[in-house]
Amino acid sequence: MTPQSRVSGADLTRLLPPSYRELFPITREWTYLQNASIGPLSTRVLEAARHYLDSQASTGTESYPSWLEMAASVRGRAAALLNAPVETVSFVRNTAEGLARVALGLPWASGDNIVTSSLEYPTNVMPWRVLERDGVETRVVPARGGRVAIEDLAAAADSRTRMVAISSIQFSTGFRIDLDRLGEWCRGRGILLSVDAIHTVGVFPLDVRATPVDFVSAGGHKWMLSPAGTGVFYVRPELLDRLRILEVGAAGGAAYHVQEELLRYDFIPHPSAKRFEGGVPAFALLAGMGAAVDLALEIGVERIARHVLALTDRAAEALAAAGCEILSPRDANAEKSGIVVFVHPAVPSESLKETLTRERISVSFRTVGGRAVLRAAPHLYNDAADIDRLADAVSRAAATAAGSRAAR
Numbered sequence: 001m002t003p004q005s006r007v008s009g010a011d012l013t014r015l016l017p018p019s020y021r022e023l024f025p026i027t028r029e030w031t032y033l034q035n036a037s038i039g040p041l042s043t044r045v046l047e048a049a050r051h052y053l054d055s056q057a058s059t060g061t062e063s064y065p066s067w068l069e070m071a072a073s074v075r076g077r078a079a080a081l082l083n084a085p086v087e088t089v090s091f092v093r094n095t096a097e098g099l100a101r102v103a104l105g106l107p108w109a110s111g112d113n114i115v116t117s118s119l120e121y122p123t124n125v126m127p128w129r130v131l132e133r134d135g136v137e138t139r140v141v142p143a144r145g146g147r148v149a150i151e152d153l154a155a156a157a158d159s160r161t162r163m164v165a166i167s168s169i170q171f172s173t174g175f176r177i178d179l180d181r182l183g184e185w186c187r188g189r190g191i192l193l194s195v196d197a198i199h200t201v202g203v204f205p206l207d208v209r210a211t212p213v214d215f216v217s218a219g220g221h222k223w224m225l226s227p228a229g230t231g232v233f234y235v236r237p238e239l240l241d242r243l244r245i246l247e248v249g250a251a252g253g254a255a256y257h258v259q260e261e262l263l264r265y266d267f268i269p270h271p272s273a274k275r276f277e278g279g280v281p282a283f284a285l286l287a288g289m290g291a292a293v294d295l296a297l298e299i300g301v302e303r304i305a306r307h308v309l310a311l312t313d314r315a316a317e318a319l320a321a322a323g324c325e326i327l328s329p330r331d332a333n334a335e336k337s338g339i340v341v342f343v344h345p346a347v348p349s350e351s352l353k354e355t356l357t358r359e360r361i362s363v364s365f366r367t368v369g370g371r372a373v374l375r376a377a378p379h380l381y382n383d384a385a386d387i388d389r390l391a392d393a394v395s396r397a398a399a400t401a402a403g404s405r406a407a408r
Helices: 009-015 043-082 095-105 126-134 150-156 179-188 237-242 283-299 301-321 349-358 384-407
Strands: 089-091 113-117 137-141 161-167 192-196 215-219 231-235 340-343 364-368 371-376
Touching: 009 301, 043 089, 043 231, 043 283, 095 126, 095 192, 095 215, 095 231, 113 126, 113 150, 126 137, 137 150, 150 161, 150 179, 161 179, 179 192, 231 237, 283 301, 301 340, 301 371, 301 384, 349 364, 349 371, 349 384
Parallel strands: 113 137, 113 161, 161 192, 192 215
Antiparallel strands: 089 231, 215 231, 340 371, 364 371
């Protein structure tokens, strides 16, 4: 990106007006760039969650039927976020729960293998490695230059490959894989595709009717801007009955109703993905999730994506100008995401993180492959001034470090 093509603050305002920023109280105290870690909550989410906490406090179980109606409504709106049939979507507490449903729920045979990448968050490798006890191999494909090449995944597969397990966006580099191409390759060979989409849902479009994926797991506490303890799980309709139900409970049954005969112990699974939800959910958190999903749908995820990509383009350029090495793939538009990973060769990442935090600029500090890095991840409530403030603080920290070295 050349300096002349840099997105101006006015252009960003046209992408998303400042009124959305005002919904997020965190912006009054922080330049917050940690959506790849935990996203902040809007006032709409807070109000929705508080309403259901107040409901439980004031009326208890008398309001239970309305809570169930709310949960059903949120399920439908979450399905709309993925353009998924509502019967294919269920709630999870986090990404790990969805991945465990797949890893422990599918019928595996000794000699099967799963292909994944060396950039994955541990949550998307550990469940598959647990299957080694059953003779199932996990093949971890090395990344190249912060990227996961589909050709490398394909080369690691063979006639016993049952699944490719991949993150749609890598937490460690921000690389965004071409799910359409990977999904078509997998579908053409009868290989299942499980996607950890926690860095996609809520910030980049994911249409499960158009993209050939089989399972999608996504916690809501990052880019969905939903309370921690919420998330969505999608299963392709044809695979619903192939997944063993791990959490068996009355609420996942086909005939469950609190006013029906309850001394009935034969479990008939609900015909939809609701079968995986065994008991009473966290209604207040689900209400908050509903408000978060509504905000994303109101703005439009494609519009959010354009805003975020403009911010990360600006961040990559400005941080590079401040002397940083940008570790995220930024050459191809299709590979860019909402994550910019960077280091400064003259300022240790841990020290730079401390400096930024003192200035109320929040970025992630991570150790990846033995290297300490920083990660900026803006969202819909961020603006050009946030990015410029980050870059300016990095420049000043580098100048201070250079002055200290010169004084020695």
